[in-house]
Amino acid sequence: MKCCNPTETLKNENIVVEGEAKEGLEKIVLVGTPNVGKSVLFNRLTRSYVTVSNYPGTTVEVSRGKGVLGDREYEIVDTPGMYSFMCITEEEKVTKRLLFNEKPEVVLHVIDAKNLERMLPLTFQLIESGLPVILVLNIMDEAKRLGLKIDIEKLEEQLGIPVVSTTAALNKGVDILRERIDKYVNAA
Numbered sequence: 001m002k003c004c005n006p007t008e009t010l011k012n013e014n015i016v017v018e019g020e021a022k023e024g025l026e027k028i029v030l031v032g033t034p035n036v037g038k039s040v041l042f043n044r045l046t047r048s049y050v051t052v053s054n055y056p057g058t059t060v061e062v063s064r065g066k067g068v069l070g071d072r073e074y075e076i077v078d079t080p081g082m083y084s085f086m087c088i089t090e091e092e093k094v095t096k097r098l099l100f101n102e103k104p105e106v107v108l109h110v111i112d113a114k115n116l117e118r119m120l121p122l123t124f125q126l127i128e129s130g131l132p133v134i135l136v137l138n139i140m141d142e143a144k145r146l147g148l149k150i151d152i153e154k155l156e157e158q159l160g161i162p163v164v165s166t167t168a169a170l171n172k173g174v175d176i177l178r179e180r181i182d183k184y185v186n187a188a
């Protein structure tokens with residue numbers, strides 16, 4: 001399947017709200033394919049009341065909560081699974097709209113570390129779209145069990161973005177992720 005330029009698609013769909021002012025707390029949005037642990041990580045990062053509501057004009061549910069990282073409070077947003085910016089499903093369209101209209105401070109692309117190569121194309125699409133991406137290699141427990149070795153420093157160098165490994169189910173690596181997000185935001 002030929003892949004389109006995601007930014008171009010956005011322009012065509014006329015869903016970028018130019019000059020839209022940011023309101024409320026800065027946002028951290030979790031994105032990624034289904035079943036990679038986005039919601040588990042969302043629960044780790046949010047400590048207060050969480051709201052689940054339909055994205056405006058759709059039946060797609062989006063969860064929002066608050067979380068403190070460093071000395072700042074953020075709105076953390078959990079999105080439904082998406083495979084690409086090609087926008088085939090309603091969930092993918094909603095995630096794409098949300099990413100560009102809500103102007104997140106950080107986008108956490110959560111992937112299953114066991115399927116790194118299969119999941120990196122979406123990382124590239126997110127980076128190419130100019131989004132502030134941090135790559136989260138989740139489910140590291142299973143990747144390690146399979147004997148997979150991932151050179152995180154090299155990956156960071158090649159992608160030019162921060163890369164953090166986590167086992168969200170066991171709350172491992174989540175504190176380091178918090179620190180990296182804080183550092184990333186403060187360096188911006």
Ligand SMILES: Nc1nc2c(ncn2[C@@H]2O[C@H](COP(=O)(O)OP(=O)(O)OP(=O)(O)O)[C@@H](O)[C@H]2O)c(=O)[nH]1
Binds near residue numbers: 033040
């Ligand atoms: N072994 C292992 N399992 C994990 C880890 N993180 C999440 N899981 C499991 O992976 C499954 C999917 O987790 P979810 O958080 O629902 O995944 P999701 O990305 O939100 O999925 P969608 O909402 O369908 O897009 C659950 O059974 C989790 O318990 C991890 O670090 N290690």
Ligand SMILES: [Mg+2]
Binds near residue numbers: 039078080
């Ligand atoms: Mg989920």
